Amino acid sequence: MWKTMIERCMQCGRCSAACPVAPFMDMPPHKWVYYARNGEGERVQNAGAIWQCLSCFCCEARCPRGVKPAQLAEEKRALSNKVVLLESLSEHVIENMPQQLLVAALRKAR
């Protein structure tokens, strides 16, 4: 599934054009897809960009080929073994953050 999805990418760059943080990234989203497709996933894994991604999904919303660069970043973050303990967060954060954002934030925090 994932493989056929990234095969659909035509390297148009609309994801990177849409991404609000791309100007600050060392590797813009279209390159994540490019390297993942070339079997060079570790280059994405090592990019700082996956920690800058906001999970705003602009890239996915604009992609004309139904590719999900933000999902790729999520996967790479999940694979990175960077763990934050829940108890280190304030009660206010735990109570009020949507579940999905909480998980994404935990993965992003160092």
Added chain:
Amino acid sequence: MRIGVFVCHCGSNIKATIDAEYIAAQVQQDAKVVHAAEYPYLCAEGGQQKIINAVREYQLTGVVICACSPRMHENTFRKTAAKAGLNPYQIEIANIREQCSWVHKNKDAATGKALKLAKAAIARVKLALPLFAGESAVTKRALVIGGGIAGIQTALDIAEAGFAVDLVESTPSIGGKMAQLDKTFPTLDCAACILTPKMVDAAAHEKITLHTYSEVEEVEGFVGNFTATIRKKARSVDMKKCTGCGACWEKCPSKRIPSEFDCGLANRTAIYTPFAQAVPNVPVIDRATCIKFKNGRCGLCADVCQPAAIDFTQEDAVFTQEYGVIIAATGYQVFSLDAYGEYAYHDSKNVITSLELERLMNAAGPTGGKLQRPSDGKAPKKITFIQCVGSRDITRGKPYCSKICCMYTAKHAIAIKEKYPEAEIEIFYIDVRTPGKGFDEFYRRAVEVYGVRYIKGQVGKIAEMNGILHMQAVDLLENKRFDTTADMVVLAAAIEPSPGAKPLAQMLATPMDTLRFFSEAHPKLRPVESATAGIFLSGVCHGPKDIPETVAQASAAACKAIGVLAKDKLITNPCVAKVNDKKCTGCGRCIDVCPYKAISLESNAAEANPALCQGCGGCASLCPSNAMDLNGFTHKQVLAEVDALCR
């Protein structure tokens, strides 16, 4: 019955997956099969000769060809049979290519299936009776639906060959999208200069009858004998009296209706012709916006019309006419950009589509050909083009490449640079696609001679602030995200089939693809014929095309149509419904199911008219008393085939 079986290799198409030798050996176990052989290419001259020789040598009374789909070569082999002195309907085709070798990988399994298909065809041919084709007359008149350049060209070519043509156009004038264009690539001739003479020729041709502001409502019949019902919408203007002077639309007080022809960039009146060179040059009253029709007051146009041509009481006229052939030429429209909020098309007047730019560049357009920003009338200093908006997009748009936009954008860039050498032009592209005679050279001229800046990349977001369009963009060759600005942005919006195409396809009982383009009968060998006999395709209604390609297809469609019209009689298909009047109870259910209205009730038994029957088989499968049967596909034959497959 003496049956011969011939197994084709189709080069390696069949042979690579099916053991042809084995099939030829196995079928001979059937006592009725007196000869079986294989051959590399049965459709080739040598292959056909082999069949002819075998029919004579073994006195065959039935032939089974194991080869490609009957859609491909059934006719070829019927002719072969006839040459050998066999009734052409005593051959059967087992499709072991499309339905076997092409779809299977395992050779043993595919060979097993091919043998079953061969045995089924043998079972069928054992019960085949000789059939004799009849004849039907041809109405020597063509119906062309859609009056763009495609329809006009097709109509002119058919008329030039001496046949009468009715050209039906839904808008008040013929001309289509080409009439809206400014210059045309790759030679930059002015669209009106090359189109208007053709429009006038079509109107003046003694063999062509124009029906503008008209629509086809119903189509019945079959090749050579179609009957169409056409509605001529009330123009509210007498075409015979009107001189086209324009006094009416100058006086009409209902002036603020966005002009369809100018893509809403200018207004028209309630009584209007879409553009100055309209053919016919007779206005129509748009009743939805006419004050007289809305509340009874006004009538100014009638007061000023010297020849008293205005007729508020006119009604739609509906007529039926018979035709031998029908040509669909319904063209396209620009795809709606509603789903692309990020480009601010609806938020900023200065973000326009390429078709709107054509109007803004056109000397007869709303600005007299001066390039002005729609928001404030100022000359834009920097113009940004964005390619592939809605094309090649499987999520919000169309999966196909619209094919014309790379070229028209290069044209727009050159045309702007010609008029305003100081203007700065930026074009964001994914790929530049310019196959065609002189096309890539044209695009390179934009870059090399006119200094147009092509950026491989896309724009992700546009926002207007203080009259300037701010863009988030990416340059893929620099691998860099950057921000840029422009005074005007032009979107190369995808094109899609006209909304009228789908209902028309249903009326014509002719297939469309899932994208609502009309389907051709064969993608390579029959590109201008539809799958329905007597229906032909012309122009963009069949797929994205530029004008040269549209005109080529239009003439090709005319040529195919003339091929039918030139015949006095058409050979009819003998595989039609046949009633056994001893079994028929006269219940009449078949009458309701027949889509071609071929069945009538004659003295308590149904009767199928062989000239009308298309052999669909609906009646035969429905008849509760088993009285209806289909020649060439009799119940017995079909059941024998199923039996053979199940054995």
